[in-house]
Amino acid sequence: MDCSIKKQCGSCQYIGMDYQKQLLIKKEKCQKLFPHHFVHDVAGMEKPYYYRNKVIVAFNQKYEYGLYEETSHRIVPMKSCLLHDDETHQVLSTIQKILKKYRVSIYDEKKNRGFLRHVLIRRAVMTNQTLVVLVGTDHVMKGSKNFCQELIKACPSVQSVVLNTNRRQTSVVLSKQEKVLYGKGFIVDQLCGLTFKISAQSFYQINHEQCTVLYHRILSLLNLHQDDIILDTYCGIGTIGMFLAQYVQTVIGVEINKEAYKDAINNAKMNHISNIHFVNGDASEFMHQLAIQKQKVDCVVMDPPRAGSTKTFIEAIRTLQPRQVVYVSCDPTTQARDLKMFAKIGYQSHDVYPVDMFPHTEHVESVVLLSKLNTKKHINIELHTDELDLTSSESKVTYQEIKEYVRDKYGFKISTLNIAQTKQKCGIKERISYNKPKNENSRQPACPKKNEEAIIDAFRYFQMI
Numbered sequence: 001m002d003c004s005i006k007k008q009c010g011s012c013q014y015i016g017m018d019y020q021k022q023l024l025i026k027k028e029k030c031q032k033l034f035p036h037h038f039v040h041d042v043a044g045m046e047k048p049y050y051y052r053n054k055v056i057v058a059f060n061q062k063y064e065y066g067l068y069e070e071t072s073h074r075i076v077p078m079k080s081c082l083l084h085d086d087e088t089h090q091v092l093s094t095i096q097k098i099l100k101k102y103r104v105s106i107y108d109e110k111k112n113r114g115f116l117r118h119v120l121i122r123r124a125v126m127t128n129q130t131l132v133v134l135v136g137t138d139h140v141m142k143g144s145k146n147f148c149q150e151l152i153k154a155c156p157s158v159q160s161v162v163l164n165t166n167r168r169q170t171s172v173v174l175s176k177q178e179k180v181l182y183g184k185g186f187i188v189d190q191l192c193g194l195t196f197k198i199s200a201q202s203f204y205q206i207n208h209e210q211c212t213v214l215y216h217r218i219l220s221l222l223n224l225h226q227d228d229i230i231l232d233t234y235c236g237i238g239t240i241g242m243f244l245a246q247y248v249q250t251v252i253g254v255e256i257n258k259e260a261y262k263d264a265i266n267n268a269k270m271n272h273i274s275n276i277h278f279v280n281g282d283a284s285e286f287m288h289q290l291a292i293q294k295q296k297v298d299c300v301v302m303d304p305p306r307a308g309s310t311k312t313f314i315e316a317i318r319t320l321q322p323r324q325v326v327y328v329s330c331d332p333t334t335q336a337r338d339l340k341m342f343a344k345i346g347y348q349s350h351d352v353y354p355v356d357m358f359p360h361t362e363h364v365e366s367v368v369l370l371s372k373l374n375t376k377k378h379i380n381i382e383l384h385t386d387e388l389d390l391t392s393s394e395s396k397v398t399y400q401e402i403k404e405y406v407r408d409k410y411g412f413k414i415s416t417l418n419i420a421q422t423k424q425k426c427g428i429k430e431r432i433s434y435n436k437p438k439n440e441n442s443r444q445p446a447c448p449k450k451n452e453e454a455i456i457d458a459f460r461y462f463q464m465i
């Protein structure tokens with residue numbers, strides 16, 4: 001399927017391209033960003049269309065609606081879009097008719113005059129509920145009662161209409177000032193067997209089907225125990241934490257957006273989940289405080305915005321020493337940067353699992369498990385081999401390269417790497433010896449195995465075995 005306005009709109013960089021090819025491109029992109037990791041195939045959609053549950057459009061003075069042309073504020077009028085469902089377009093075209101009928105004034109950016117700036121539509125796909133947010137320059141909308149009545153009559157899926165007042169000359173769409181014009185100010189959706197209330201300002205994953213794939217991937221990577229205390233950082237309306245709460249003793253979620261935080265509390269109540277608590281604040285500051293209090297933390301899920309995480313957050317992980325961290329990212333570039341910081345504090349990152357949350361665009365979500373290396377910082381590894389001669393001047397890899405590889409990916413330093421030449425031909429595994437780990441009875445995966453795997457992995461990477 002192709003889109004007639006793709007060139008002007010520019011939102012879907014890959015539209016018209018074979019979907020399997022898109023997935024391959026995204027995998028290659030991840031492989032470039034994570035050269036030392038195994039990158040799995042991108043988890044794609046069976047029907048990669050009409051998946052977006054949220055759209056923000058602007059109207060022009062002719063009451064045509066659309067997205068902005070790439071890198072400009074010129075509206076590209078659209079009648080339909082391959083990413084949004086029919087109901088979204090039904091609601092939008094009804095709004096268009098009503099706006100026209102009542103001659104609602106449209107905001108003119110150049111003159112900084114007029115009322116309606118944007119319309120945000122959010123859909124709850126499982127319950128077929130729609131939330132409409134009108135973004136205007138005033139806190140009063142003339143004729144709002146008639147507007148709502150006509151809209152609801154024509155589109156019964158609309159459960160609530162909210163007026164968001166934004167007077168600032170900014171590209172940020174929503175302000176904090178809101179008034180409910182109709183309904184309760186939120187919609188309710190179902191996800192992973194739970195019910196979630198979503199208000200206008202709260203983050204909610206835009207691809208419902210792939211969100212389920214993503215959350216199950218997180219669960220499958222974590223090795224959760226019933227007495228665990230886990231953190232859901234950057235938690236939004238609490239979806240991941242609530243999904244995991246049934247497997248552990250306690251979940252603590254942290255979220256900076258007040259509306260999302262309030263939704264999270266209500267969501268826990270609505271689902272009768274009593275072992276989850278939420279904190280409204282900055283995730284890094286929260287982690288820092290937990291580190292000062294020496295709070296017991298077994299696992300951490302982190303799902304930051306595109307900018308990624310912070311040094312403070314990662315430093316707190318060094319103190320808290322959770323067994324596992326699952327890092328979910330909508331920008332693998334910043335994730336790759338952060339994984340290097342994790343390696344420095346002794347957290348080894350494992351395979352990369354990309355999930356296609358945004359088909360037809362260049363974006364990809366990626367999930368990586370990190371685990372604490374419970375080992376001495378310096379290890380001695382003896383490698384006996386007749387196949388490798390790393391000491392020769394012609395060798396393809398130097399000690400230094402092996403050491404750097406292991407340090408960057410696995411987070412520990414090799415102080416000496418002894419290669420002994422023997423005539424035996426045996427598997428590389430048997431040729432490696434190492435110091436005993438500090439804590440043999442720990443629940444961690446055996447450390448010698450990790451060290452051994454790291455070295456073998458390095459040799460494979462440099463194609464020495």
Ligand SMILES: C[S@@+](CC[C@H](N)C(=O)[O-])C[C@H]1O[C@@H](n2cnc3c(N)ncnc32)[C@H](O)[C@@H]1O
Nearest residue numbers: 203205234235236255256257282283303304305
């Ligand atoms: C990518 S969303 C993930 C939300 C949630 N985990 C989910 O799956 O729906 C990132 C969330 O982090 C929140 N956020 C952004 N900066 C933050 C910060 N410094 N501290 C805490 N939360 C933050 C945003 O409001 C948003 O809800």
